[in-house]
Amino acid sequence: MRRRTVPAVLIAGAILFTGACGLLGGDDKGDKTSNAGSESKVTPGASGGTPGTESGQPPEPAKGAAPQVTMTPEDGATGVDLADPLTFAIEGGKVSAVKVTNARGEQVDGTLSPDGKSWKPKVPFTPGGQYTVSTTATNADNQPTTISTRFTTQTLGKEVTASIFPDGGTVGVGQPVSVRFDRPITNKAEAEKAMKVTASPAVSGAWHWFGNTRVEWRPKDYWKAGTKVKVDLNLRGADLGGGAGSKQYKSFNFAIGSVARISTVDVASKTMTTTENGKVVRTTKVTTGESPKYDTWGGVMVVMEKYEKTRMNSATVGLGKEYDIADVPWAVRITTSGTFVHGNYWYDKANPPFGRANTSHGCVSMTPEDAKWFYDHADRGDVVKVVNSKERAVAPDNGYGAWNLSWSQWLAGSATKE
Numbered sequence: 359m360r361r362r363t364v365p366a367v368l369i370a371g372a373i374l375f376t377g378a379c380g381l382l383g384g385d386d387k388g389d390k391t392s393n394a395g396s397e398s399k400v401t402p403g404a405s406g407g408t409p410g411t412e413s414g415q416p417p418e419p420a421k422g423a424a425p426q427v428t429m430t431p432e433d434g435a436t437g438v439d440l441a442d443p444l445t446f447a448i449e450g451g452k453v454s455a456v457k458v459t460n461a462r463g464e465q466v467d468g469t470l471s472p473d474g475k476s477w478k479p480k481v482p483f484t485p486g487g488q489y490t491v492s493t494t495a496t497n498a499d500n501q502p503t504t505i506s507t508r509f510t511t512q513t514l515g516k517e518v519t520a521s522i523f524p525d526g527g528t529v530g531v532g533q534p535v536s537v538r539f540d541r542p543i544t545n546k547a548e549a550e551k552a553m554k555v556t557a558s559p560a561v562s563g564a565w566h567w568f569g570n571t572r573v574e575w576r577p578k579d580y581w582k583a584g585t586k587v588k589v590d591l592n593l594r595g596a597d598l599g600g601g602a603g604s605k606q607y608k609s610f611n612f613a614i615g616s617v618a619r620i621s622t623v624d625v626a627s628k629t630m631t632t633t634e635n636g637k638v639v640r641t642t643k644v645t646t647g648e649s650p651k652y653d654t655w656g657g658v659m660v661v662m663e664k665y666e667k668t669r670m671n672s673a674t675v676g677l678g679k680e681y682d683i684a685d686v687p688w689a690v691r692i693t694t695s696g697t698f699v700h701g702n703y704w705y706d707k708a709n710p711p712f713g714r715a716n717t718s719h720g721c722v723s724m725t726p727e728d729a730k731w732f733y734d735h736a737d738r739g740d741v742v743k744v745v746n747s748k749e750r751a752v753a754p755d756n757g758y759g760a761w762n763l764s765w766s767q768w769l770a771g772s773a774t775k776e
Contacts, residue, residue, distance in 0.1 A: 424503045425451025425495040433507040440485060440511055440603075441595030443478040451497040453477075461488040481607050482595030486513040515601035516541055520591055524612040524738070531618045532660040533739025534576040534760045535589055542570035545599030546773035549573070552596035558586045566763070566771035568755040576760045576768065580741065583635065585614040619740045621699075621732070623722050625654060626746040628713045630699075630722065632735070642728045643713030645702070647720040649748055654720050657751030659692035660758035661740040664733055670698075672719065680719060688729035692742045693757040697721055699742065701729030 426449040431438045446453045453474035458466040466489070467480040474495075483489065487510070494504045518541045524533060535555055543549050550565045555575050557563075563577040581587075588611050593604035621632040623644060630642045647654035668689045672680035675696040687701035702712075702723040711717045712724055722744075723729075741761075751762045760768070769775055 422497050422499050422501065423450055424501055425449060425497045427451075427453065427493055427495045427503060427505050429491065429493055429505070429507050431507075431509045433509070435509040437512045438483070438509050439595070440482040443476045444491060445476045446474065446493065446495075448474070448495055451495045451501075451503070453493060453495045454502075455492075455494040457492040459490050460484070482592075483511045484594070485511060485517075485603065485605055487511045514603045514605070516603070518543070518593070518598055518602045518604045520593060520604065520606055522589060522591065522610055525610045526612055528613045528615050528737070530661065530737045530739030530741065531580040531583060531614055531620075532658070532741035532758070532761060533581070533614075534574040534660075534758055535587070536572070536574045536758065537591070539571045539573075541602055542600075543573075543598050543602070544570065545597055545602075546570075546573070548596050549593070549598055550772065550774045550776075552592045554590040554592070556588050556590075557581075561585070564769055564772050564776060565774070566754075566760065566768050567773065568771075572755065574758075574760055578765050580618065580761075581614040583614060583618040584616050587612050587614065614739075615737055619735065619737065621736075621740070621742045623654070623742065623744045624746055625656075625716065625744065625748075628716065630724070630732075632732070640731065642724055642732070644722050644724045644728075645705075645711040645714075645718050646716045646722055646744075646747070647749070648717050652719045653749035654716075654718070654722065654744055654747050655693065655697055655752035655756075656744050656747035656749050657759065658761035659697065659742045659744070659752055660761075661736050661738050661742065662691045662694070662757055663738065664688075664690040664736060666733075670696075670700075677719060687726050688733035690733055690736050691757075693752055693759070695756050697752075697757075699723075699729070699732055699736075701726035 428447045430445045430447075444456065444458075453470065456468070456470050456477040458468060458477070458479070460466060468477050469480070470477045489509055489511070491507045491509070492504060493507070494502055496502050518539055521538050523536045537553065546567055550573070553565070555563060557577075559582060561577045561581070563575055565573050565575050567573045588609060590609045591606050594607040596603065598604065617634045618636070619632065619634050621630050623630045623646065625646050628644055628646065630644045631638060632640045632642070667685045667687055669682075669684045670686045670689075671682045672678060673682075683704070686698075687703065689698045689700040691698050697720060699722045703726050705711055724732075752759045754760050754762050
């Protein structure tokens with residue numbers, strides 16, 4: 359019996375057909391719904407393609423997991439420190455952007471660290487402020503994740519407000535920077551660190567405390583005429599001690615005048631010599647405090663304020679009913695306790711005391727004409743120095759008597775000794 363030979367091509371075709379059925383349909387029990395939903399197709403005449411792709415290109419690799427970010431303070435936190443930075447813990451990426459807004463929707467300026475692990479506000483947060491933070495992190499594939507959190511800062515148990523002089527304008531070469539607080543400061547070192555004085559040209563200087571509510575900054579020597587000064591009171595966020603803090607974060611600018619004016623009162627010779635930039639411009643005959651009852655303070659004083667006319671009553675300075683003059687002319691104050699350079703119109707015209715005798719109750723007085731000249735030329739911060747007095751030097755906190763302390767004494771009154 360002859361055997362029939364099956365052509366090889368038919369066998370090969372059967373194998374290909376079976377293979378094709380296996381790819382397209384599987385067995386009869388296959389999931390026809392799944393196959394119907396597939397967009398993958400075998401295209402006649404196509405060769406070299408990868409199953410499952412229409413273009414024949416390899417499929418894109420799967421994206422990495424989105425980064426996970428946790429911020430401190432946590433969402434909903436309260437009592438957050440005003441100066442603390444925001445910090446981030448992150449897995450699978452890096453913080454790339456931080457946006458902080460206050461309760462009014464205003465964006466808060468700040469800086470993200472190079473490693474993306476912290477963000478610090480340019481200015482400490484406001485006490486009791488509510489803030490919203492939008493933090494964006496990206497992974498190696500630049501896939502972003504953004505989280506939104508909210509927090510509220512601490513409130514101030516004892517709010518401190520500072521006033522400063524000078525807070526602008528132009529003053530003389532002897533004017534210290536004077537800051538007064540409306541509450542006692544117990545953490546003085548932190549207060550000093552939060553206040554900064556810079557000058558152009560640069561100058562060495564330091565803070566000195568007079569009690570717990572007043573602190574002053576002066577250079578080692580008088581200011582140089584024409585100096586520009588900036589004072590930063592960056593008190594917000596500073597721990598001032600005893601639960602005290604401040605909302606203040608402000609800068610002030612003032613200038614030292616172009617003329618270094620120094621007036622020297624010589625009690626012995628009964629004269630006042632005024633120099634401008636080292637050159638004598640006027641010598642005036644004066645009368646000072648009657649000795650020994652009313653000796654004029656010795657030492658360095660600074661012009662504080664001036665009046666065309668002012669009332670002087672002895673009762674206000676503890677001298678009983680010695681005098682009460684309603685219209686003292688051209689009065690220039692040089693101490694808080696009541697020392698003035700002023701005009702005197704009530705003197706004995708037949709026997710003027712100026713340049714001859716010391717007859718005042720402690721002030722430096724002169725004719726109204728001479729007093730007007732001094733009034734017209736004197737600026738706040740100008741120096742008035744009294745020499746050859748039998749009285750001790752004026753206290754450094756009586757007006758602006760800072761210059762009556764040596765530099766070592768001045769530094770001793772600083773909490774930071776800087």
